[in-house]
Amino acid sequence: MRLDPEAVHTRRRSKKRVILIQVRGDEAAEAQEQLCFLETAGLEADEMDCINVVREPAISWSRVDSSDVLFLGGAGAHSATREFDFTKPLGDLVLRWIEEGRPLFGSCWGHHFLVQTLGGEVVTDHATGEVGSFDIELTKTGVDDPLFAGFPDLFAAQLGHHDRVERLPVGCEELAFSDRCRYQVLRLGDRPVYGTQFHSEMNESHLQARLMMYRDTYLEERTGEDELSATLRPSPHAELLLSRFLDLYA
Numbered sequence: 001m002r003l004d005p006e007a008v009h010t011r012r013r014s015k016k017r018v019i020l021i022q023v024r025g026d027e028a029a030e031a032q033e034q035l036c037f038l039e040t041a042g043l044e045a046d047e048m049d050c051i052n053v054v055r056e057p058a059i060s061w062s063r064v065d066s067s068d069v070l071f072l073g074g075a076g077a078h079s080a081t082r083e084f085d086f087t088k089p090l091g092d093l094v095l096r097w098i099e100e101g102r103p104l105f106g107s108c109w110g111h112h113f114l115v116q117t118l119g120g121e122v123v124t125d126h127a128t129g130e131v132g133s134f135d136i137e138l139t140k141t142g143v144d145d146p147l148f149a150g151f152p153d154l155f156a157a158q159l160g161h162h163d164r165v166e167r168l169p170v171g172c173e174e175l176a177f178s179d180r181c182r183y184q185v186l187r188l189g190d191r192p193v194y195g196t197q198f199h200s201e202m203n204e205s206h207l208q209a210r211l212m213m214y215r216d217t218y219l220e221e222r223t224g225e226d227e228l229s230a231t232l233r234p235s236p237h238a239e240l241l242l243s244r245f246l247d248l249y250a
Contacts, residue, residue, distance in 0.1 A: 003150030005236035015047055016250050017067040021059075021090065022052040023075035023109060029213045033073050036201040041071075041242035054078075057086035059093055068250045069103045070094070071242075072110025074199065076213075079163055080112035080122050091117045103192035103249035105242065108161055111186070111195030118169035118188065128181045130159040131211065132231045133204060136184050136238070142175030145187065146248060147194065147241065157184075157198035157238035158207040164197070192249035200241045204232040 020037055024030035034050055037043070049067065051059055064070065072094075078084060094117050097104055106114040112122045136157045142148050165183035168174065175194075176185035184197045199207065 003237065003240070005240060016043060016069065016246055018043060018048045018069045018071060018246075018250075019064050019067045020048055020050045020071045020073055021110070022050055022073045023054060023078045023086070024052055024073075025054050025078075026076060026213065029076055029210065032206070032209060032213070033201070036199075036206045037071060037073065037242070040201045040203070040239050041246060043246075053084075053086035053090055057084070058089045061093065061096065064093065064097070069105070069246060070097055072104070072106035072113055072195075073201070074107060075109035078109065079124060080109055080116050081124055081163060098188065098191065098193055101191065103245070104194070105200070105245050106195040107200045108159075108197065109163075111197050112163050112165065114193070114195045115165050115169060115172075115183075115186070118172065120165060120169035120172065121167040122163055123166045124163050126162050128164050129162040130178065130180055130198075131161075132159065132207070133157070133233045133235060134159050134178050134180070134198070136176050136178055136198060138176050138185075139174055141173050142185060145175055147187075147244060148175065151237050155237040156233055156235040157196075157200075158202040158204060158232075158235055159198045160207065160211060161197065192245075194245065196238075196241070198238060200238055202235075203239055204234055208232055 022030055022033060030052060038048060116122050133156050135154050137154050138148055164181050168183060168186060171189050172186045174183055175187055178184050186195045
């Protein structure tokens with residue numbers, strides 16, 4: 001049976017304890033990203049604790065130990081192909097989190113960082129970059145995955161990236177791809193560990209606002225706001241992934 005996003009309604013559930021790892025040097029983008037995750041995941045403000053590793057590069061385990069779920073967000077100008085002060089401490093934390101069997105979801109940069117941390121390869125490749133709304137297609141494995149139960153084989157998502165996954169880590173499976181860029185969704189075996197190349201926390205309005213913040217990074221000079229708006233479209237299925245992830249694994 002196909003999932004009807006319009007029929008999905010908010011229901012009572014137990015409180016979650018979620019950590020959002022951010023890599024943001026811009027305060028406006030940092031605040032907007034928090035709102036995107038809260039809205040799309042269906043969380044209350046007191047259910048999500050945000051840690052920006054640009055300001056807090058070395059995160060103690062005690063800072064996250066009492067949480068149920070780890071979200072790895074985007075990064076703006078910080079590519080996962082480069083080393084930063086936070087790279088090793090965050091990598092160690094992510095590996096310990098996964099080893100303890102805890103749920104983790106990486107979006108865009110978080111997807112890349114997860115791949116690098118697990119031993120895969122990420123490259124910068126402007127030719128395969130995607131900025132705007134694009135169609136994502138599920139693999140056979142993706143169709144059978146519980147996170148995508150009821151999804152159409154092809155669904156829209158919001159993207160803004162110049163990096164891509166070149167090689168998956170051992171043990172990871174490809175769940176979805178796009179015409180321009182492979183490895184749009186991955187899962188680590190049967191663990192509750194996922195990554196999406198696209199922004200699972202965004203709808204088209206969120207993406208438009210974000211791209212205006214980073215227009216020098218992602219948009220050419222000739223691309224105006226009206227031109228960008230014309231290329232964007234709704235992504236109702238992709239916007240269900242974070243809340244469904246919490247329902248399944250938190």
